[in-house]
Amino acid sequence: MGENSGFSCPEQQRVGCGLGGIYTALSIGGVLPVLHSGPGCIHAMNSVLSLSNGGQNPVPFMELSVPCSNLSEEDVVFGAGGKIRSVLEHALRYYKAEIFLIITGCSAEIIGEDMQEVADEFSTPEKTVLPVALPGFKGNNVWGHGQILSALIDGFVEPYGERGTVKGRVNVLGVVPFYDPMWAGTLERLECLLKQIGLEPNILYGRDKGIQELKRIPTAEFNLVLAPWTDLDAAKKLKRKFGTPYVHFPYMPVGPTAEAELIRVLTETAALDVQKTESIIKDRTDRYFYYFDRNLNWLFDMHNQRSLPREFFANTSASAALSITKYLVWDLGLSPRKIFIPEDVPKKHQPGVRDLFLQTAKGYLKEEDIVFTDDGGLFEQYLKDVDQTVRKSAVFGSIWDDITAKKANMPFVPVGTPYGDNLICDKNYFGTDGALCLMADLYNDAEKKGLLSAVI
Amino acid sequence: MPIDLNQEEPQIRELRTRSVTGYDGTLKDITQQGCCGCLKNKKRCFTTGSYCTHLPAITSVLGLPDTLVVDHAPIGCCGVEMTFSGGYSMNEPFAPGEYRDNVRMFTSKLTESDTVFGGEEKLKEVVRGAFHRHHPKEIYIATSCTSSIIGEDVGAAAAEMTEELGIPVTVLGAAGMRSNLWSVGFEAHFHSVGKTRFRAPEKKTDTIVYAGFASVASEAVEPIFKKLGLDMAFLTAGSTKEDYEKACTARVSFGQCDVDASYILTYLEQEYGVKYFHLHQPNGGIGFERFMRDLGGYLGREKEAEEIIREEREKYREKIEELKPLLKGKTALVALGAGYAFEMVRMLKELGMEAVHAVSFHYDPLIDATEDRTARSPVADAEELGIDYPVTVNNAQEMENYLIVKKYKPDIVVTRAHGAGSWSAFTGVPCLDPGLGINIIGYRGLYLFADALASSFRNTAVFDALKARYVSPFTDEFEALPPHSFYAKAGEEGVPHKPYKKSGEEVLSWERIADSPARSSRE
Ligand code: SF4
Numbered sequence: 001m002g003e004n005s006g007f008s009c010p011e012q013q014r015v016g017c018g019l020g021g022i023y024t025a026l027s028i029g030g031v032l033p034v035l036h037s038g039p040g041c042i043h044a045m046n047s048v049l050s051l052s053n054g055g056q057n058p059v060p061f062m063e064l065s066v067p068c069s070n071l072s073e074e075d076v077v078f079g080a081g082g083k084i085r086s087v088l089e090h091a092l093r094y095y096k097a098e099i100f101l102i103i104t105g106c107s108a109e110i111i112g113e114d115m116q117e118v119a120d121e122f123s124t125p126e127k128t129v130l131p132v133a134l135p136g137f138k139g140n141n142v143w144g145h146g147q148i149l150s151a152l153i154d155g156f157v158e159p160y161g162e163r164g165t166v167k168g169r170v171n172v173l174g175v176v177p178f179y180d181p182m183w184a185g186t187l188e189r190l191e192c193l194l195k196q197i198g199l200e201p202n203i204l205y206g207r208d209k210g211i212q213e214l215k216r217i218p219t220a221e222f223n224l225v226l227a228p229w230t231d232l233d234a235a236k237k238l239k240r241k242f243g244t245p246y247v248h249f250p251y252m253p254v255g256p257t258a259e260a261e262l263i264r265v266l267t268e269t270a271a272l273d274v275q276k277t278e279s280i281i282k283d284r285t286d287r288y289f290y291y292f293d294r295n296l297n298w299l300f301d302m303h304n305q306r307s308l309p310r311e312f313f314a315n316t317s318a319s320a321a322l323s324i325t326k327y328l329v330w331d332l333g334l335s336p337r338k339i340f341i342p343e344d345v346p347k348k349h350q351p352g353v354r355d356l357f358l359q360t361a362k363g364y365l366k367e368e369d370i371v372f373t374d375d376g377g378l379f380e381q382y383l384k385d386v387d388q389t390v391r392k393s394a395v396f397g398s399i400w401d402d403i404t405a406k407k408a409n410m411p412f413v414p415v416g417t418p419y420g421d422n423l424i425c426d427k428n429y430f431g432t433d434g435a436l437c438l439m440a441d442l443y444n445d446a447e448k449k450g451l452l453s454a455v456i
Numbered sequence: 457m458p459i460d461l462n463q464e465e466p467q468i469r470e471l472r473t474r475s476v477t478g479y480d481g482t483l484k485d486i487t488q489q490g491c492c493g494c495l496k497n498k499k500r501c502f503t504t505g506s507y508c509t510h511l512p513a514i515t516s517v518l519g520l521p522d523t524l525v526v527d528h529a530p531i532g533c534c535g536v537e538m539t540f541s542g543g544y545s546m547n548e549p550f551a552p553g554e555y556r557d558n559v560r561m562f563t564s565k566l567t568e569s570d571t572v573f574g575g576e577e578k579l580k581e582v583v584r585g586a587f588h589r590h591h592p593k594e595i596y597i598a599t600s601c602t603s604s605i606i607g608e609d610v611g612a613a614a615a616e617m618t619e620e621l622g623i624p625v626t627v628l629g630a631a632g633m634r635s636n637l638w639s640v641g642f643e644a645h646f647h648s649v650g651k652t653r654f655r656a657p658e659k660k661t662d663t664i665v666y667a668g669f670a671s672v673a674s675e676a677v678e679p680i681f682k683k684l685g686l687d688m689a690f691l692t693a694g695s696t697k698e699d700y701e702k703a704c705t706a707r708v709s710f711g712q713c714d715v716d717a718s719y720i721l722t723y724l725e726q727e728y729g730v731k732y733f734h735l736h737q738p739n740g741g742i743g744f745e746r747f748m749r750d751l752g753g754y755l756g757r758e759k760e761a762e763e764i765i766r767e768e769r770e771k772y773r774e775k776i777e778e779l780k781p782l783l784k785g786k787t788a789l790v791a792l793g794a795g796y797a798f799e800m801v802r803m804l805k806e807l808g809m810e811a812v813h814a815v816s817f818h819y820d821p822l823i824d825a826t827e828d829r830t831a832r833s834p835v836a837d838a839e840e841l842g843i844d845y846p847v848t849v850n851n852a853q854e855m856e857n858y859l860i861v862k863k864y865k866p867d868i869v870v871t872r873a874h875g876a877g878s879w880s881a882f883t884g885v886p887c888l889d890p891g892l893g894i895n896i897i898g899y900r901g902l903y904l905f906a907d908a909l910a911s912s913f914r915n916t917a918v919f920d921a922l923k924a925r926y927v928s929p930f931t932d933e934f935e936a937l938p939p940h941s942f943y944a945k946a947g948e949e950g951v952p953h954k955p956y957k958k959s960g961e962e963v964l965s966w967e968r969i970a971d972s973p974a975r976s977s978r979e
Pocket of ligand 1: 137530
């Protein structure tokens with residue numbers, strides 16, 4: 001059996017395959033993936049990462065305008081180098097883009113033709129063509145995201161990037177566009193905050209972000225990684241290539257405690273004006289508590305504390321789980337019971353991620369409570385044996401857990417992919433403002449399910 | 457050729473029904489070429505991403521009660537299922553207040569080393585694990601591009617698991633690269649489920665089978681068939697074993713469209729003598745009248761059929777007439793699957809609108825049920841009604857559709873689920889999902905469609921706003937192209953600008969591929 005022994009039983013898809021990395025490309029203006037894959041691969045990604053993930057599609061290049069060689073059986077037998085060349089050649093003429101990524105999926109990778117040769121053939125000084133191999137058999141979309149970033153850094157940022165260092169400029173890393181369903185709204189809010197404290201954030205994805213931001217990468221004073229493990233490799237690469245130091249703040253802040261911590265770390269790193277940043281912290285925290293205090297009757301009088309969810313489970317990406325754990329444990333007073341991370345965190349990062357959860361959970365979690373898995377359905381199975389008569393807990397996860405939670409009558413909040421077949425728009429849980437929204441979502445769902453009562 | 461469910465998966469449509477995905481011309485022309493057997497597929501030198509069999513095959517099976525699917529594929533492929541199940545099956549209505557279970561979708565998660573050393577052991581492990589986790593009554597193992605390229609013997613694994621677990625474990629043919637038509641996945645679903653569930657009936661019953669995606673709105677048609685003395689049986693993405701068994705006892709059948717239903721209904725006719733009505737689909741008023749007369753004639757219940765037609769026509773006449781002035785003179789462009797595109801054009805015409813162009817996501821010159829190439833519903837429309845209009849065939853090639861919409865400037869684009877709606881809205885052209893299945897049947901269906909169209913024209917503010925803001929992300933060169941610019945030039949058949957020389961020897965081109973023995977031996 002070899003590597004297959006002890007093989008788990010993966011169900012409930014919560015990741016795309018490597019090819020899902022194209023969403024990172026599609027989030028950067030002026031970058032166009034050109035697929036060398038089967039005709040349905042784009043749709044397999046679209047389903048998990050965009051359509052059923054808060055109804056968000058990339059703009060302007062919506063999925064079905066993405067060029068693709070639509071490989072067939074004949075191509076596997078006779079080769080498909082001609083086909084991808086033809087598609088790429090037209091794509092270069094038809095799409096307003098500057099970077100064209102030839103993305104190879106499983107079938108193209110099995111055929112195994114040399115795409116570097118194709119890329120070199122079609123690259124011009126105005127248009128960069130880069131090959132990126134993203135077959136699903138090599139990894140999931142988080143891995144794919146890393147491959148895209150790495151290809152862009154090596155193939156575009158290094159040769160065409162600006163040089164020199166701009167004081168206060170900071171590249172924001174750690175967010176995987178679309179895989180973090182709230183990526184767009186979150187990055188906008190983060191950008192505002194970083195500007196407010198006196199930094200010049202260089203954000204790569206979203207509205208109006210594109211080639212210029214890529215070119216600026218080498219000029220950052222430092223890189224900021226806002227995730228437990230994603231993009232750490234990219235930050236190390238940037239350090240190697242451009243000597244840019246990086247700050248690893250392990251979660252996108254949600255809630256007043258995390259937000260203040262981030263601002264203080266940045267203040268120290270970039271030697272910002274302490275008085276100014278402290279007053280920003282105070283103002284934002286005050287605002288949070290003004291709105292929080294306006295709920296005191298509802299929270300602690302009408303719906304007494306006994307019926308509010310006091311504990312929680314998470315079944316989602318390490319990033320989303322850690323962000324909400326920080327808020328729920330440090331600000332809202334809930335305790336984690338078990339954290340499932342069904343995203344295939346690479347082995348080398350697992351110890352670090354586990355430690356982060358242990359630290360963030362203030363001792364409420366034991367080592368075995370952090371479960372690394374590729375099986376999204378494990379949580380549902382686990383829950384069957386959990387006695388819930390006295391310890392009603394909330395669930396944070398994806399649409400799959402929505403049903404699990406409904407059946408178990410537990411409050412539920414979606415935080416990860418696939419977010420749901422609903423519209424996410426610019427929703428985010430970032431910082432103090434976002435935390436209020438998260439709190440409302442949590443307690444509203446408990447209320448809707450009839451869990452909050454003054455008389456129990 | 458008879459349909460053989462003992463095979464692992466259906467033969468692809470390119471071979472069975474001689475289907476094409478590249479054509480432009482008119483309805484008269486395509487139907488005539490189809491009839492004489494000379495319709496040729498046009499190949500493209502530029503293509504965009506589309507769909508594959510994985511989606512319809514898997515999503516159709518996932519909704520079946522007490523079943524589960526194991527995708528024998530790398531981790532990404534089974535993602536297709538989220539679109540239509542969103543984590544749970546929306547295929548059939550469910551009692552209010554009761555929550556469905558999550559659909560049960562597993563993957564064998566083929567890795568790079570599996571592509572070298574094989575993944576069958578791993579597959580069996582997942583099948584076992586899935587069985588012990590959920591105790592389903594049936595398991596389907598979906599094949600994928602990767603499992604078929606590396607030559608996995610999924611059939612052997614399924615047979616072994618059937619033996620070991622004591623429930624049917626069946627292969628579900630879902631390798632996307634087998635066909636250019638994703639609709640092959642619909643028949644793959646019926647093929648595998650039919651193989652598992654059909655039983656020779658002990659007796660015949662007065663039943664009419666309906667095959668389609670869902671039985672939504674069944675209450676609207678059941679009383680109609682009751683008047684002809686017929687009960688209904690549904691073969692849909694939510695059917696039980698009993699539904700399949702009941703279908704075998706039926707006398708007659710029809711489907712939501714001949715793309716989804718023809719394969720399985722042909723099989724029922726072939727094996728159990730269930731007469732399949734396909735020449736006239738019962739959609740809209742005209743379709744309904746023709747279909748009812750065919751059916752009434754066959755059953756010897758002509759009088760009842762005429763009575764039903766009269767009643768239905770009368771029931772919706774006023775409502776439809778009221779809406780017609782709002783639709784008069786409006787133009788529409790249709791972009792739908794082959795089973796619906798031509799049907800919706802006829803319904804638009806019935807409502808007094810003009811269909812300026814129809815894009816069909818493929819075209820079948822033949823239907824499974826018969827060798828007679830004239831027995832096709834688009835042919836019936838062209839000949840019986842004498843209608844004609846420009847037609848394009850492409851497998852959801854949105855860059856092509858973009859240019860077609862741009863050329864025809866319709867008042868509305870009637871489309872669904874394959875990208876044309878998003879792009880027409882983005883560029884400021886109103887679009888509408890016309891509905892499908894039972895909801896477009898008969899005068900009721902015509903009324904619902906008319907009402908939806910009228911509401912679309914009532915307030916177009918959202919499209920107007922998008923139009924005012926639209927900036928094309930494409931180059932001027934692209935924007936200036938005529939619609940059908942992506943066909944490989946005659947004699948070139950997709951030879952790229954710079955022919956690809958594989959290590960300096962032979963030139964690979966699409967032409968060679970097209971003429972390869974693999975293709976010609978099948979003709
Ligand atoms: S796993 Fe491979 S074949 Fe499947 S969608 Fe991803 S790239 Fe395509």
